[in-house]
Amino acid sequence: MSTIETAEASDAPGRGRPRKFDEETVLDALTALFWEKGYEATSMADILKASGLNKSSLYNSFGSKKDLFRRILDRYVETRMEGFAQMAEASGAAGKGALRAFLEAVFAFGRAGCLAVNTTTELGTSDAAVSNVARIYRTRIRAALRIVIEAATAHANPGAELTEARTEMLLGFLLGYAMSARTGADEAEMTGFTAAAYTIIEDW
Amino acid sequence: MSTIETAEASDAPGRGRPRKFDEETVLDALTALFWEKGYEATSMADILKASGLNKSSLYNSFGSKKDLFRRILDRYVETRMEGFAQMAEASGAAGKGALRAFLEAVFAFGRAGCLAVNTTTELGTSDAAVSNVARIYRTRIRAALRIVIEAATAHANPGAELTEARTEMLLGFLLGYAMSARTGADEAEMTGFTAAAYTIIEDW
């Protein structure tokens, strides 16, 4: 056995001066910041203030603003997807209830919407890494949705084509829902969206 | 009768030096620019280059960057909505074909997506005027969609609740479609979305 450990460089402190901050805590705070303000509108000054760190520490630990953001976006997508994947797994027996629960989980963010939607739209295709994460994000929501929808509609034996269409439709809808939240839709409008989704799947 | 005319200040030239540029042409060029780059990532330098004007002329005619953008956004929404409203009007007899045509008209923008989606997501709720336009935009698409959907599904006599739900669902979907385009979805993925929409409405 080698003495090499799997530990991250920052966890078990090595030689030098120890960090005053916890990386995960900082990332959480900055996730909230980017979520609220978007990418461009978040300045380094904002970042320093929200994190409590100074520039050196920030650049030392996370690199440039883009590096930092990419890391946060990755982390966010990973976190959300774990939740979705779990729900998809658990949907076997639950049928339509699992689909409802899935939607509820998305709707729970309400007017906060979705970090990925809020930021990737703005970066567009200008950053390949980011638009790749956006693609992966869609792919994985799609996969989870599909499983949940299959379980929820098995009773009616819809064809594969219809199931696929419903998956795409719901995926698009959820992105549109988040995008509406981002652009200031009020409670009433958001409720209109959520109610519609429940009505639609009731019909399946 | 008074001598006051309804003419815009810029159309029939008055006293001073005449403009070298056509306002509408410039607005078209800048619409394309904001559409492609978003709001923040479009600098005044970009704007000057794309318009061919210098700063004085720009600020003289259109005010600040925000002013200019708001005007462009308004103009864009107005233009698109005219098209949608016309389609809604014409849908009386056409039934499901009109709904298909409506979708086709949206899908025709393909990976270019939608200026409003690309930019308002980024501005979020930070600019009240902009998020108001976003709200109006949704409201008017919703109204047009509803009419077209009613015409397309009249044969099956769905209840008002279901019609409303379908309207909301399709509105959300279309926003999600545009947002996916913005974040770099490839042709195949976009085709997946469009095919799904056609399949879904076929089922109605």
Added chain:
DNA sequence: TCTTTAATGGACCGATTGGTTCAATATTGT
């Protein structure tokens, strides 16, 4: 023709942008 009015080109502006550099500091391994 000559005054009035508007558009133009470009110099100029302070503020802010993201990012770098480095001495001072704090810790661990020897």
Added chain:
DNA sequence: ACAATATTGAACCAATCGGTCCATTAAAGA
């Protein structure tokens, strides 16, 4: 105790941001 190593804080940076100012130019009205 001391060398090695890493973090921290703050000063500093060039570049770019959106925006203003003003002398010059070009037309219309009198």
